[in-house]
Amino acid sequence: MNTFLHPKRVVQALYYGFKWRLKKLLRLPEKPRLPVVSGDLDAALYHHRKIATLVSAHLSDMQMKEGLTGCEIGSGDCLVIADLLLGKGYQKVYLVEKQRIVVNKRQIEILERLRESGLPNKLEAVIAGTSPSLNTEKVTVIPEYFENAVLTDKVDFIFSHDVIEHVEDLKGFFLKCASILSPDGLMVHKFDLSGHEFFEYPIPHLDFQTYSDWLYDLMFPKYRRSCRWFLDEITDAVRSAGFTCIEAITLTSEDADYARKLYPQLRTKARRRTLEQILPMDVLLTARLTRTDLQ
Ligand SMILES: C[S@@+](CC[C@H](N)C(=O)[O-])C[C@H]1O[C@@H](n2cnc3c(N)ncnc32)[C@H](O)[C@@H]1O
Numbered sequence: 001m002n003t004f005l006h007p008k009r010v011v012q013a014l015y016y017g018f019k020w021r022l023k024k025l026l027r028l029p030e031k032p033r034l035p036v037v038s039g040d041l042d043a044a045l046y047h048h049r050k051i052a053t054l055v056s057a058h059l060s061d062m063q064m065k066e067g068l069t070g071c072e073i074g075s076g077d078c079l080v081i082a083d084l085l086l087g088k089g090y091q092k093v094y095l096v097e098k099q100r101i102v103v104n105k106r107q108i109e110i111l112e113r114l115r116e117s118g119l120p121n122k123l124e125a126v127i128a129g130t131s132p133s134l135n136t137e138k139v140t141v142i143p144e145y146f147e148n149a150v151l152t153d154k155v156d157f158i159f160s161h162d163v164i165e166h167v168e169d170l171k172g173f174f175l176k177c178a179s180i181l182s183p184d185g186l187m188v189h190k191f192d193l194s195g196h197e198f199f200e201y202p203i204p205h206l207d208f209q210t211y212s213d214w215l216y217d218l219m220f221p222k223y224r225r226s227c228r229w230f231l232d233e234i235t236d237a238v239r240s241a242g243f244t245c246i247e248a249i250t251l252t253s254e255d256a257d258y259a260r261k262l263y264p265q266l267r268t269k270a271r272r273r274t275l276e277q278i279l280p281m282d283v284l285l286t287a288r289l290t291r292t293d294l295q
């Protein structure tokens with residue numbers, strides 16, 4: 001017999017989902033969110049260092065030249081990549097983020113601590129002082145969903161961290177990546193295909209895939225959710241946007257025994273896939289527009 005998992009969490013998600021819709025309807029402004037920076041400093045440092053290390057590894061493979069431009073999609077309150085790219089010699093960085101980007105003393109402290117730990121950050125993305133702000137001469141914020149964003153330059157490096165799973169228009173997203181990336185540029189996306197919010201740890205990672213689409217849509221309004229993409233849907237969208245050299249490395253996978261037991265309860269779209277296809281959780285995807293082995 002199929003059991004309905006986590007009924008209390010479903011009710012909670014429905015409540016907050018409707019509350020969010022009501023606020024939108026009444027045009028009440030959303031409070032700026034600082035999910036990473038406002039919490040525990042050590043946790044924030046760990047998060048920033050992890051992302052910076054991941055990006056640094058890819059930058060060292062890239063040829064450095066004059067006037068490079070980078071783009072981070074969905075930076076949230078994490079400014080480490082903009083600052084790292086500038087520290088590495090990039091001339092300009094775009095941050096495409098719909099939510100208001102907050103800069104405060106905690107941000108400056110985090111960037112300083114990262115610089116002290118040996119990362120190439122030089123605090124060029126920000127202007128420190130009594131009321132810190134972004135250095136708009138080097139960092140351009142585009143407050144839009146990336147698929148709708150207009151960038152005036154081509155960029156050499158595109159990066160996102162824990163964003164792809166929230167992107168409603170995957171096809172539009174990767175077509176935009178293809179349209180702005182320079183021919184010898186690189187894009188790097190790390191994403192998390194496990195349950196979010198009410199359905200994240202300690203809830204097992206695939207339990208959120210048991211709810212039917214109509215119930216999930218009620219719990220989580222569009223543009224405020226993890227979209228429940230599967231890895232093959234993401235790589236298909238990347239390929240059809242014209243990318244090549246596509247590499248998807250699974251960083252963490254769900255436990256196969258747990259997934260096998262849960263399989264009969266999964267929603268139809270999940271059951272159309274093999275067990276192996278639904279196991280990847282944290283994934284690092286890299287792609288280019290031009291095959292480097294032909295150069
Ligand atoms: C989970 S947060 C990750 C923030 C940051 N990258 C980090 O890892 O700390 C996801 C971010 O992606 C942004 N986002 C979601 N969909 C987006 C889209 N289509 N285009 C640009 N940003 C998007 C959200 O506004 C949010 O700030």
